[in-house]
Amino acid sequence: MNDIAATLPFIGRRNPRAALILMIAVIVLAPIVASLFGRSWVRILDFALLYILLAIGLNLVVGFAGLLDLGFIAFYAVGAYTWAFLASPHFGLHLPVYIVLPLGASFAALAGLILGFPTLRLRGDYLAIVTLGFGEIVRIFMNNLTHPVNITNGPQGIDQIDGVSFFGWELNRRLSLGGGFGIDPIFLYYYLFLLCVVLAVFLVKRLQVSRVGRAWAAIRDDELAAKAVGINTRNTKLLAFAMGATFGGVAGGLFGAFQGFVSPESFTLMESIAVLTMIVFGGMGSLSGVIVGALALSFLPEVLRQIALPVQHALFGRVYLDPEVLRMLLLSLAMILMMLLRPAGLVPSHARYSHPLSPEEAKP
Amino acid sequence: MSVLLEAQAVGKRFGGLQALSEVSLTIREGEIYGLIGPNGAGKTTFFNVLTGAYVPEAGRFAFAGDDLPLGKVDRIVRHGIARTFQNIRLFREMTALENVMVGRHVRTRVGLLGVVLQTRHARDEEAATAREALKLLDYVGIAAHAQTLARNLSYGDQRRLEIARALATEPRLLALDEPAAGMNATETAALKRLIEKIRQDGVTVLLIEHDVRLVMGLCDRVAVLDFGKKIAEDVPAEVQRNPAVITAYLGGAHRVQ
Numbered sequence: 001m002n003d004i005a006a007t008l009p010f011i012g013r014r015n016p017r018a019a020l021i022l023m024i025a026v027i028v029l030a031p032i033v034a035s036l037f038g039r040s041w042v043r044i045l046d047f048a049l050l051y052i053l054l055a056i057g058l059n060l061v062v063g064f065a066g067l068l069d070l071g072f073i074a075f076y077a078v079g080a081y082t083w084a085f086l087a088s089p090h091f092g093l094h095l096p097v098y099i100v101l102p103l104g105a106s107f108a109a110l111a112g113l114i115l116g117f118p119t120l121r122l123r124g125d126y127l128a129i130v131t132l133g134f135g136e137i138v139r140i141f142m143n144n145l146t147h148p149v150n151i152t153n154g155p156q157g158i159d160q161i162d163g164v165s166f167f168g169w170e171l172n173r174r175l176s177l178g179g180g181f182g183i184d185p186i187f188l189y190y191y192l193f194l195l196c197v198v199l200a201v202f203l204v205k206r207l208q209v210s211r212v213g214r215a216w217a218a219i220r221d222d223e224l225a226a227k228a229v230g231i232n233t234r235n236t237k238l239l240a241f242a243m244g245a246t247f248g249g250v251a252g253g254l255f256g257a258f259q260g261f262v263s264p265e266s267f268t269l270m271e272s273i274a275v276l277t278m279i280v281f282g283g284m285g286s287l288s289g290v291i292v293g294a295l296a297l298s299f300l301p302e303v304l305r306q307i308a309l310p311v312q313h314a315l316f317g318r319v320y321l322d323p324e325v326l327r328m329l330l331l332s333l334a335m336i337l338m339m340l341l342r343p344a345g346l347v348p349s350h351a352r353y354s355h356p357l358s359p360e361e362a363k364p
Numbered sequence: 365m366s367v368l369l370e371a372q373a374v375g376k377r378f379g380g381l382q383a384l385s386e387v388s389l390t391i392r393e394g395e396i397y398g399l400i401g402p403n404g405a406g407k408t409t410f411f412n413v414l415t416g417a418y419v420p421e422a423g424r425f426a427f428a429g430d431d432l433p434l435g436k437v438d439r440i441v442r443h444g445i446a447r448t449f450q451n452i453r454l455f456r457e458m459t460a461l462e463n464v465m466v467g468r469h470v471r472t473r474v475g476l477l478g479v480v481l482q483t484r485h486a487r488d489e490e491a492a493t494a495r496e497a498l499k500l501l502d503y504v505g506i507a508a509h510a511q512t513l514a515r516n517l518s519y520g521d522q523r524r525l526e527i528a529r530a531l532a533t534e535p536r537l538l539a540l541d542e543p544a545a546g547m548n549a550t551e552t553a554a555l556k557r558l559i560e561k562i563r564q565d566g567v568t569v570l571l572i573e574h575d576v577r578l579v580m581g582l583c584d585r586v587a588v589l590d591f592g593k594k595i596a597e598d599v600p601a602e603v604q605r606n607p608a609v610i611t612a613y614l615g616g617a618h619r620v621q
Contacts, residue, residue, distance in 0.1 A: 203480060210479040211472055218466045221455035228415065230441030230470035230533055353462045354494055
């Protein structure tokens with residue numbers, strides 16, 4: 001957490017301790033502040049956390065191992081549909097979260113292996129095309145698996161999905177604290193998602209400074225040289241795909257539970273590209289960058305939605321640009337500016353794959 | 365001295381080009397063995413076949429009594445053969461220290477679970493990896509640059525780092541592909557001392573090199589390749605006198621005059 005706090009502007013480097021406290025305070029209080037502007041903002045925060053989880057997972061594959069994946073949303077879909085199948089009236093199954101979520105993660109990991117295996121020899125553009133196709137295949141499957149047995153319920157999707165509940169405590173119900181006070185589900189989900197993100201950050205940081213993380217970085221920097229020092233590039237790449245997919249699967253499961261409804265529409269190519277954009281925008285390979293990117297790009301469209309219409313009304317008396325059009329326009333513009341001004345992202349990666357040396361080690 | 369590596373009738377073809385034909389040579393434990401030849405003679409191809417980057421059509425390699433798994437780069441490293449590259453191939457976005465730590469990969473074991481749980485074993489191994497890597501950086505003389513990104517190192521230091529990374533895999537045979545390429549005289553002299561030190565510490569060295577003076581001054585024995593065939597294998601002084609070698613390097617025309 002410390003080094004993430006250190007990337008805060010102005011205060012980060014001058015007073016790391018204060019930065020850390022400030023960051024934690026902002027994170028904990030964010031939904032309360034957001035609720036002052038309306039409950040929809042808390043929902044947006046919840047989704048932002050899911051996007052962070054996705055971006056962290058994709059960053060593992062793209063930023064660390066250097067495998068460009070344009071179909072990452074497929075793993076999100078696998079996680080979401082696993083939850084929908086096993087915890088909704090669709091099949092009449094209502095399994096608990098500690099079975100469904102690990103299962104969703106495992107299926108996503110399996111999907112990662114299935115994608116990884118045939119693409120082991122591909123790199124760069126070629127890999128991108130195949131993964132893009134894979135993402136579409138999964139979505140089209142979800143859209144069409146209705147005959148002869150109705151598995152996915154096609155484009156209508158699956159609804160009335162169970163929420164998360166721990167030992168009878170349902171997050172979908174307002175948590176009553178007595179005396180008329182209580183905590184709304186959207187807040188409860190915020191803190192659940194936050195917990196997952198924190199867990200993911202810890203996990204990724206441990207992986208990064210390890211034999212595994214170094215092997216990924218080695219493959220990214222020079223695959224032939226990685227082989228020549230004895231790294232089994234096949235297994236290492238498959239591990240990257242599976243690990244990244246696991247994050248996607250967990251995020252997908254949480255998405256299904258939170259939303260209560262899944263349909264193939266949520267898993268289009270645009271979503272894959274959106275997550276990739278977050279990584280590129282924030283700083284590929286940099287954990288704090290990825291988080292900043294995911295936050296920025298999940299808030300931007302919502303802010304636009306809130307501002308664009310009233311502003312246009314006030315200025316021109318009518319709406320010239322639909323917020324959706326404006327979003328794509330500004331996003332593209334932001335990307336172009338990024339590539340020109342900060343090609344390494346908002347928070348460029350200074351990712352280290354070893355622990356800092358102590359002073360006596362540093363001078364042998 | 366016992367035989368460490370025995371190449372037996374190794375052949376490799378690229379389409380219509382017979383890059384290697386029936387190349388047999390023996391490298392003895394503890395020697396510095398040079399492989400020379402004109403451009404395109406097949407030196408680097410031999411290297412790539414030996415280290416598993418290419419699969420040969422014919423022949424075999426016996427290494428310390430075992431048959432090498434042909435074409436399996438990572439398993440050959442495990443057997444104890446490490447290499448460097450003619451055009452330096454470092455992990456550019458990692459520090460010098462991390463580059464060498466990657467080299468420890470085959471000699472360490474911690475897997476995903478150990479890393480995630482940060483078991484005692486995982487923490488100890490990680491610390492030991494860093495210690496050993498630092499020691500190797502010191503060995504090749506660039507410990508001061510441990511925290512410098514590989515891409516920011518000077519050319520000579522990059523060459524040294526590549527050697528340190530190869531040594532980190534604990535090889536019995538270190539294969540160097542033109543390590544002196546692009547070096548000035550001072551750097552070459554320092555490299556020569558380093559290679560001698562490596563040999564003294566018990567690692568056999570196979571050297572491809574264009575710098576004839578370096579090869580002749582350093583190697584115990586030299587093999588000469590020309591058009592994919594071995595035309596000589598002897599101590600440097602004899603090789604220099606060998607008419608077939610002179611013809612290969614200077615062409616046959618000089619004899620006409």
